[in-house]
Amino acid sequence: MQRYMPDWWALPAINDKNREFFTSGNIVLQSCESCKTVQHPPEDICHACQGTTFDWHTCTGEGVIYSHTVVEHPIPNTLKDRVPYAVILVSLDDHPQIRILGNPVNIDPEKVAVGQRVRAVFETIEGEKAGVTLKIPQWEVV
Numbered sequence: 001m002q003r004y005m006p007d008w009w010a011l012p013a014i015n016d017k018n019r020e021f022f023t024s025g026n027i028v029l030q031s032c033e034s035c036k037t038v039q040h041p042p043e044d045i046c047h048a049c050q051g052t053t054f055d056w057h058t059c060t061g062e063g064v065i066y067s068h069t070v071v072e073h074p075i076p077n078t079l080k081d082r083v084p085y086a087v088i089l090v091s092l093d094d095h096p097q098i099r100i101l102g103n104p105v106n107i108d109p110e111k112v113a114v115g116q117r118v119r120a121v122f123e124t125i126e127g128e129k130a131g132v133t134l135k136i137p138q139w140e141v142v
């Protein structure tokens with residue numbers, strides 16, 4: 001799958017907390033081992049019980065657009081050939097309180113609307129560290 005943003009666009013810096021999210025090819029959320037609370041983005045401490053040990057919970061990767069915007073002004077100016085583009089906030093079906101930012105890959109930015117159903121798709125990109133293949137979640141309107 002082609003990248004939504006240009007090839008020079010910054011990639012996530014992978015660390016122990018976000019590796020599973022950016023490399024698994026699934027929508028995976030941090031799940032507290034103590035109280036089973038699911039949270040995103042991954043943090044050092046559970047928001048509910050202050051636990052510090054976590055598992056990963058794999059989601060369906062389906063949801064609805066909770067909010068969106070269309071970027072029309074190229075900031076930085078090097079994005080002048082890329083605008084307009086859409087940025088969406090997705091509420092997951094299996095965890096509606098969790099919202100994930102991304103881009104809708106198969107729709108004209110002007111046609112994006114709150115409530116549209118989306119499904120996660122993944123951009124496969126060789127990471128900046130050797131041997132790390134990123135699978136960046138994006139969203140397909142279904």
Ligand SMILES: [Zn+2]
Pocket residue numbers: 032033034035036037046047048049050051
């Ligand atoms: Zn907890």
